[in-house]
Amino acid sequence: MTPALEINNLHKSFGKAEIIRGIDLSIGQSERHAIIGPNGAGKSTLFNLITGRFAASSGKVSLHGQDLAGLAPFEINRLGLSRSFQITNIFPKMTVFENVRCALLWAKGYKYSFWHMVSRSRDLTEGADAILEQINLTARRDLPAGVLSYAEQRALEIGITIAGGADVIMLDEPTAGMSHSETDYIVDLIRKVTEGKTLVMVEHDMGVVFGLADRISVLVYGEIIATGKPEEVRGNPRVQEAYLGAALEAEH
Amino acid sequence: MTDISQNPQARQHGGVTLRVAMPWIVGAFLILVLPFVFQSNSAITIMNQMSITIIFALSYNMLLGQGGMLSFGHAVYMGMGGFLCVHVMNWDMFGSLPLPVLPIFGGIMGMVMALIIGSFSTRKAGTVFAMISLGVGELIAACSVIIVVFFGGEEGISGDRTYGMPFLGYEFLSQIEVYYLIGFWLFVSALLMFLFSRTPIGRMANAVRDNPERAEFLGYSSRWVRFNSFVAAGFFAGIAGGLFAISYEILTEENLNLVTSGSILLVTFLGGVGVFFGPIIGAIVFTLLQTVLSLETEIWSLYVGALFVATVMFFPSGLAGVLMMHAPAFKLGKWQMLIVPYIKTLVPAALCIVGIAGIVEILFHARHSAVGETEMTLFWITFDHTSIMPWIVFAVLAIVGFWITRKTAPDLVEAWHAATTPDEVSR
Structure with missing residues (x-):
């Protein structure tokens, strides 16, 4: 079976600074994969390379066996990959409902149509309301997205990310800056909405990572030093030395 | 809110x-x-x-x-x-x-x-x-x-x-x-x-x-x-x-x-x-x-x-x-609350604008009219731009209008907030 996402010998340099230094990674279908690593390890850069926000210096990324080289973000999205952002990235002036509806338009086949009325499309309205129900924002439906609380905006971001029905979901630090209860809420939400889908996620919160991920990759200075099941990674001495020890100590 | x-x-x-x-x-x-x-x-x-x-x-x-x-x-x-x-x-x-x-x-x-x-x-x-x-x-x-x-x-x-x-x-x-x-x-x-x-x-x-x-x-x-x-x-x-x-x-x-x-x-x-x-x-x-x-x-x-x-x-x-x-005020049925504050603020504001416009117009006429043509008509009143009286009238209008507007504007803002907030919140 082809992996959902495969990365071969990926490199990225900004000028002389080499940020990603040869990454090989294979993520299977319906796998929940977490990428962890210290600050500045290149996690977000890796995300941006996969999703076409940046072009790689060398190496290859393939989605379901298809090479993504040279494709624009919107083309990659149409192939079934969707992402969220580390910094909340929604449509602040539009209502919560409209945010989700916009995320549905392409997937429901409306594309660049100028002969449909969005308000008269039952599948759009019902689809968007179903997503709102799923992310618990039904009560906020008609508010401008910009006035929601931080956790709600993050939930909306996840809603937008999954709405298009992509089967590979990439979440960049979905719980960053959240309180404990908010984190629990978002983790439950992620578990619920990524059922049966491939999830790739960057995360700092170890509790979230070990609770959610099937496999973990540890990224340090642009290289993956370990990949495996949570317990394997936890036991790996290199990982403990490079990252986990420090992070676990810091938590105490 | x-x-x-x-x-x-x-x-x-x-x-x-x-x-x-x-x-x-x-x-x-x-x-x-x-x-x-x-x-x-x-x-x-x-x-x-x-x-x-x-x-x-x-x-x-x-x-x-x-x-x-x-x-x-x-x-x-x-x-x-x-x-x-x-x-x-x-x-x-x-x-x-x-x-x-x-x-x-x-x-x-x-x-x-x-x-x-x-x-x-x-x-x-x-x-x-x-x-x-x-x-x-x-x-x-x-x-x-x-x-x-x-x-x-x-x-x-x-x-x-x-x-x-x-x-x-x-x-x-x-x-x-x-x-x-x-x-x-x-x-x-x-x-x-x-x-x-x-x-x-x-x-x-x-x-x-x-x-x-x-x-x-x-x-x-x-x-x-x-x-x-x-x-x-x-x-x-x-x-x-x-x-x-x-x-x-x-x-x-x-x-x-x-x-x-x-x-x-x-x-x-x-x-x-x-x-x-x-x-x-x-x-x-x-x-x-x-x-x-x-x-x-x-x-x-x-x-x-x-x-x-x-x-x-x-x-x-x-x-x-x-x-x-103003849509919320109408939706809440409290738009009447705004009428008096609006009159209190907008009328003096209008007078202030009339005063300033008057001075600008007299100034413009004084500078640009043909030599000797000192008579001008403004707001349906004909007067001479060399006399001091029109200047005083417009200046007083502008200053008094501005002063009253400044005085009443906070009340208007307050009334507007009251009119656009649902009752149970404002209590």
Whole structure:
């Protein structure tokens, strides 16, 4: 079976600074994969390379066996990959409902149509309301997205990310800056909405990572030093030395 | 506090409700009835001008308000459409073409121009787009004195609308017939532009305006979305140009240049870019100021400029935004609370403005009138600008008006807050 996402010998340099230094990674279908690593390890850069926000210096990324080289973000999205952002990235002036509806338009086949009325499309309205129900924002439906609380905006971001029905979901630090209860809420939400889908996620919160991920990759200075099941990674001495020890100590 | 939802009426799926159709019915009724209220020829000319400006401003707002593209060269598309229509009027085949169809030629011309220019200018929004639009605007305006065959050089080109094939027996000799022709196109264009904003591509134009990057990660090319809005805006600008050609039968370089492009930005912003009907209000107010005020005073553009600056500074959402601010008060049924505070503040404010305007007018007259001509008429009173009394009266008006306004403004703000907050929260 082809992996959902495969990365071969990926490199990225900004000028002389080499940020990603040869990454090989294979993520299977319906796998929940977490990428962890210290600050500045290149996690977000890796995300941006996969999703076409940046072009790689060398190496290859393939989605379901298809090479993504040279494709624009919107083309990659149409192939079934969707992402969220580390910094909340929604449509602040539009209502919560409209945010989700916009995320549905392409997937429901409306594309660049100028002969449909969005308000008269039952599948759009019902689809968007179903997503709102799923992310618990039904009560906020008609508010401008910009006035929601931080956790709600993050939930909306996840809603937008999954709405298009992509089967590979990439979440960049979905719980960053959240309180404990908010984190629990978002983790439950992620578990619920990524059922049966491939999830790739960057995360700092170890509790979230070990609770959610099937496999973990540890990224340090642009290289993956370990990949495996949570317990394997936890036991790996290199990982403990490079990252986990420090992070676990810091938590105490 | 959180109850600031813009569209609390749930947009349920389904047919056209009376609530949605009502503004359009009222609009159509007004278009039909207004000439019976304002019967003079000059009034009808003003209304024609107004209608054309409304279409142009709505088309401009497809870029600015809906798509987040600040254009400094939108007159190009209206002007090119207009020029083509005048040329069509001069063709032999015009005799077999009913006049009401003519604006379509303008629309297609505007659209073709937008196709060409949009193909490279819509790559990015923001400053890049604004600069390209400015450059292209200058370029085309410069062409108008170079390509004399099409643009007619400095005197422009003119035609005669009455050579067209009579339409249902009308030859469009009189202003009132032209009025209804323009009114028809105003209604159709406004409705189509409104419907465009409700389509998937229209909604995505808003999304791209708010956050182009996020739109890309939803499967949409921001550039293609912008390009589509741009072409549609070009089409309606061309329609406005065609109507201009019909109404005035002449087009010159003025219809293409930066002044026209700049003034439509002003009109649109004045009315408000955030809501669909904003540019309509802007076009009406601006045309009235331009025509009525310019009859009263030579320095009318000073007042328009002041109004524009005040709008940008104090009401960035425009006149429509100011109106929309009062929607909650009406919804809560507490708008009566606002009447007295408004009178208390707006009357002195108006007196203050009258005072300042009076001083400016006397000053202008004193500096610019012919030597020895010291008599002037202002606010229906004739006086001598060398005497001290008028200066004192206007200065007192300005100062006292300003002082009372300052005094009562906080009460107005308080009343407004009370009127727009639901009762249980305010207790």
